Amino acid sequence: MLASAIPTLVFYLLAAISLTLAWSVVTGRRILRAAVSLMGVLAASAGLYLLLDSPFLAGVQVLVYVGGIVVLLVFAVMLTRTTELLEDHPTRGRQIIGGAVATGFFLLSYNMMTADAFVGRTLSPLPKNDVAAIGRALLDTGENGYALPFEVVSLLLLAAMIGGIVIARKPAAAAKPEAFHG
Amino acid sequence: MADFLTAHAPTLTHWLVLTSALFSIGLYGMLTRRNAVGVLMSLELCLNAAAVNFVLFNRYLAPTAQGGAERLDGAVMTIFVIAVAAAEVVVGMAIFVAMYAERRTVDVTRLDALKD
Amino acid sequence: MDFFYVLIFLGFSAVMVLGGLGLSRLVAPHHPGGAKNDTYECGEKTIGTSWIQFNVGFYLFGLMFLVFDVEAAFLYPWAVVLREFGTTGLIEAGVFGAMLMVGLLYAWRKGALEWV
Amino acid sequence: MSWPVKTIAERTGDLLPGSPWTASVYVLLTILAVTAFMTVTGLVLIYAERKIAAHFQCRLGPMRVGWHGVLQTIADALKLLLKEDIVPRDADALLHILAPVLSFAGMLLVMIALPMSPSLQVADMNIGVLYVTAVSGLGVLGILLGGWSSNNKWSLLGAMRAGAQIISYEVSATLALLVVVLFSGTLQLSGIVQSQEAGWWIWRAHGCGIVAFAIFLIAGTAEINRTPFDLAEGESELTAGFHTEYSGLRFSFFFLSEFLNMFVLAAMTSTLFLGGWMPLHIGHFAVFNGVMDIIPPGLWFTLKTTAMIFLIMWFRWTFPRLRVDQLMRLEWKILLPIGFVNLFVSAACVVTGCYFFAR
Amino acid sequence: MGVITDNLPGVLEPLPGGSVLVTAVDQLINWSRSNSLWPLTFGTSCCAIEMMMATGAARHDMARFGAEVARPSPRQADLLVIAGTIVKRMAPRLRTLYEQMAEPRYVMATGSCAICGGPFMYHSYTTIRGADEIIPVDVYVPGCPPRPEAFFYGLLTLQKMIREGESIRHPGERRRPVLAALPEGMTLDDIRKEMQDLLSHDANVNMTEAAAEGAHYSAELKDF
Amino acid sequence: MSVHVSTLQARISGESTASSPLSTEEYFVNMGPQHPSTHGVLRLVLRLDGETVREVVPVLGYIHRGIEKMGEHGNYRQFVHLVDRMDYLSALANNWAVTMVVEKAAKMETNDRIQAIRTLVCELQRIQSHQLWWGVFGMDLGAFTPFFYGLRDREQICDIFEKTIGARLTMNYIQPGGVMYDIHPDFVKDVKAFLTYFKSKMPEYDALMTENVIIQERLRGIGKLSAERAIALGATGPVLRASGVAHDLRKSEPYGLYSQVDFDVPVGTTGDCWDRYWVRMEEMRQSVRIVEQLIDNIPEGKTFLVKPAAKIKVPAGVHYSHVETARGVLGVLLVSNGKDAPYRIHCRTPNFNNLWCIGEMATGGRIGDLVATLSSIDIVVPDIDR
């Protein structure tokens, strides 16, 4: 009884948290507070993964999103802050356009969500060890495996790393100070 | 209380409403944010909502008849989405940081105007 | 159930810190105002703004970290199932890691690993 | 022999369907127990640090509050509670409060995953190792936000240093940790302990184990900001670093998390490399193993953790601090390449089954 | 004091045993405060060598009193040891440091310079003649510089003062801060004037009693 | 006329407007007056780029007490105790500097016993000062334990001084006309015991700090000062010698009994922090040598050759003499008009000159390097401000 009620409770809790914080991410005027709210949304999403019985994904979500991307965002906010952007007011026109597009998208997708294909579905069974299952899927070179994407991701990361370094260093290299430590 | 909760246990539709609401909020942010970092954050919201959907569909819609749920394709896709998101943030932020170093602003509206 | 405890303790830590602060507010002296709430900078008045600008070099470390963090996310499942795949898994991860090592070498050569 | 492993979370799970009240009481008791454990460990660690430091330095340390100063940290804690809590005028008050919460939460959430003895583990997750790395990342956000929100140049400098340092060393720590995951084939912390029944990974995995151990210890010490890596709050450079503007209880939360992080690091090190609560077993020497089994597992865990804590303290009271660029060089140019090579050598060992007492 | 402790005595004391309880809590608070005096790393001249270094060093070991946790930031410090000369230029900074300490905060003036200007009392155009012209001082430790034991005696004196205070019934009775803050443009003379007002109003020490106490003080020390 | 009088505010704000705000990440930070590594109330205004120090602007005067003005209002004997409070870590050498200029100008006689005692106590205090520096240096680099070992051994010399002189820091011992007291009967025994003890501790110092790889990594090549620049900037004492200039008044213009003892002058090669560290460590060993040679050969004689209360009159004129303290050359310039009080007395203090070099040494390094450099020149702020 309680055991089945708790996940439901947690779902609504997480939904409320993530929607509230998501709203403050897009409307918060202090950009660092928005970043902290984003961290909350992402952590709540990790909770959602747990509700979907994917603890490994939840772990990766926290590891990469909360521990990595948000930290990088905070770094970047610290690096790119200007006093004028401390308070980030969107113009009325943008608000209207944005609101219209977002609402339109939501209504459209809501229309699709209530389609028959999505109603009445139940959770399917899961493998016992999702980490191992994901590992097998990643390493499998067969037709259902993801060995190639796995390798492509490494290329993607390499490209991102090199690209990031090249782009971010460009202005710094222009005004490169003389080397002091050999 | 417990009865009420059990009666309103989340179904696939509930989940989809949640994720698409998150996505819409992200969309709104992308369109209204002036700060480029803020735009990127909104984009993260969208990506995150999409990533949740992958798992969701894997869990609810995978054809169980073929033993498909044992395969967790959605979860794998989610990991790829996260990786792509990370790569996107790396490059995106690098662009903004470089832009900021040159133009002292990350205001997307003003970046347009400064284009030359 | 394990993760239920995570949620509980997440709430608990917030309650503990905030409750502690509340208790402290109730029992400790509190006389704000004046120089007490000024920024402390070795007894002097702060020169200029305190939110100082940092060199781009700081960002590069964040960037590198994020890339390696994503890599770790892929290596966890790899490490768990390596035994089943044997040499194939070793080679796949070897290629994967070699790519990142190339990136590291590139960063090294470009001087991105030098602290600013 | 195999140990009867049943974590508190599982026991609560057993109780849950039957009676919600029993379960709630159980949860409450767990919270109480963890709080008590945390408080006592924190106080003992701070006292021990002060005493041990004193004896490293030919002096006595706290002597006057209670017998040999045993009540010293209690007096300090009480005083910090009764101390004024200052929020600077220009600070971002919300984040200023949130920062210690994050720092504290990061520490507390790791703590519930530690297997302290076969039955003394709050939650035994099947992604244990990943969970620990992921959640401890909250701490760095706490430090970053704390430094940023203080609106103080020294704080911000300290926060930036701390941020760059902690995230950098997290990479090496993860690589070292993966070595153990490779050998034991599981992410579950209890499983990792279980896998060391025939010998601890530090020596069972040829050289790889000891290299990974060294890297993990160094990286961990850097992640918890202790000398020789205490650049984030290096007194002589940045006054008090990221917590310059923190006073009273809020400062004490940073202080407490710093010390408990040391405990977490020591516990993780002993779990991963020194067998956790597993007694010292050598292969299949039944007699020797039997003798070792007499010592209860909880005591084994305590002994190993204490030894690790002592080692970390010893580092602190001997070494000078590194300079910030040397710190980064050590990580990215020395530890990271070594860690990578070590990981793949270990992978080769695992694939070929070439390690001691392979199952 | 905080909200509770301000209102607590009025509520509790009429109750049976309430007075005892207040006293017990008071003692606990004073015990913790007096035994956990974290000093600010602040020293200006010669006395700093004796007060911050020699006392902290192995021979004398300030840690025995739990006072080795020298905090570089005034936010976390309890005790401001004015070790050395304070000159006109430093005076507003000292005031700022004092203001920025979290309450409760205690001040010790060690050495002749901090007490009254010492060797630089006459013919010096910058030396402040006594740190108590700038901030309220709780304990004076004479000497030039005082030896480390004398500093410990001063610390014991301060502990005695804290212990005998009634931090619940009369919070802040020990002394009033001279000024809540150091406003812009405030001169040294303003501070001095306010300080003198304070001295004349409610910091008048009964000289005979104080003298008697001073004379018998050494005997009492053994009970510490 | 191009005399332009500036202010600190103009200095700082002028710099920041000079460099365009659009192309730099530079900012100013106050280091001090209350900062753990400025050893007192020195204030350094740092212009930083990230962590790199672009410029150091020392702001002095937070402990300026006007000792020179006070000297004009007291007699010669009364001035001696004021210099104790300048460089309090080598108070005896300061006393000696004043005493020397007064004795030289007033042509007062001394004997070998007085000179031997002065030489001995000054060398002991040099060891004491360097021990304290060693400990504090370790602490500035983040190692706490050296501080305790250094001060533990320093207390041994403090004990010797307490017995003979009666003070631990501000001595006022070397007076015009002699020394205040004869040495304590236990002095020779105590000093010998200390030497034996200290020689056994030096290897520990080396094992803990000198040989430590982190120390070496942090000191080598940091805060360089070439020999030419060192002289031009007026660096003195160990800072000058570390740059490769073997200028030591104890050798070049021997006073006291330095001409009768055998010792070496340690000289560095590149003038980096490591050289300054090494020079001081070696100076401790050389001081031990000097004390060893003198301790058994203290001549007999009186220790105070004038009446203590006698008025000292110095003939009119400009008189100057200097001694080598633990931090460098302390010179006392005495302008007399023939009365019993100095007309003008000026102290050329070593820390003043050494701090002036910090701009050259620390620019381009990082904050950690700045702290190491500042600590390696071993400043005593009241000596700068006087």
Place this chain on the structure above:
Amino acid sequence: MEAPNLIAAVQALQPDATVRAQSDRPTLIVPAHALVALATRLRDDPALRFDLLETHTAVDWLDEDRLELLYLLTSVPLGHHLTLSVSVDRDAPVVPTLCKVYPIAEWLEREAYDMFGILYDDHPDLRRLFLEDDWVGFPLRKDYEDDFMLERPE
């Protein structure tokens, strides 16, 4: 170099330099306008090589209504000393700066400006060294008055 030879050598460079009596080191009185040129030559002359400005300060001769500036020069390699004495008017004390010759002079001159109000022509950064920028008066002048200062009771 011995004191008489030294004085002769300097006087060869600067003929109008006169010897200041009552001084224990060789001391020459030189006119203010010749200071920089003379100091440069003293520093660069291979026989003299006064490469170190040991100290620089001033004396306020109130009765004679002048400030005497003393420059104590030392040759580190040759080990000899020389003092230069320059007198300036108390009311308009302007001398050229020696910063370009001896960098240490920058601070020493700032100190002299702080204490005596001597103005150094072409000094790169002439501001008070020890006292606050808004300090009134020059404390080491003999006629300095300050209400703050306590006279010693007789």
Place this chain on the structure above:
Amino acid sequence: MPADSVLPPAESVATPEVLPPPEKHVGVGGAIHGAVPWIDKSGAVGGVFRAIRSLFGGMKITGGYLMRPSTVVTQQYPENRETLKLPDRFRAQLAFNHDDNGYHKCTLCRICEEACPNVSIIITGREKPAVSKKELDSFVWRLDSCTFCNTCVIVCPFNVLRFDGTFESSVYDRRLLSYTLNQYAGPVASVLEKLEDPEARKAAMEARDPYSGAAIIAALVEKQKATKIAERAAREAAKAARVAAKAAAAAAAAQPEAPPEAENVG
């Protein structure tokens, strides 16, 4: 540089940017150069091992002290008050040398008062001496301002003063730091000893409270303030006179020299 510079033209003061290097720096004999043999032997692999060994070397030192509790050098001050012996010469508190009868030897010669560098000794004579011409009323010693320079002790011709090691004198109010050193107001020991009658001796002596110095000092400060006001008035008059004289002299001169234009002086 403006045209009206007092300096000679630029070419005659051509200042080299870089100082010429001196031929040799070593001016004195016996110099040793800073190569440290056990460190400067370098080598890549050996260097790493030496580095690690150096770390362990440091740990050995600290660990060694931890293992030997006998090396603790701490003296526990308040606990060791019974056994704490300060050296005889230690200067912590000025005291009168009273003889066995409790008589002092101060003759009011005021040499110590003169010699004291910052007026920490204030001697007042009795206004109505009982026996002899000069009798000590109170010998006030200001502990708060004393610099412990020991000058008073060595200049005293009668060996009246000594320093002893009583350092425990912390107080809450600094006015308590002015001590009256003499136990009684009255004549010097030699005079008292001439009085044979114990009653007469007692009559000549008047007990003094050790903490009565504050009032005397307060009176002194008041007096000083008064004199200072008077002095300032006198000084200002003199200054005005000087300025007037100068103005007259300037007016007398035909071509008064313009003072240099200095911006922002003072």
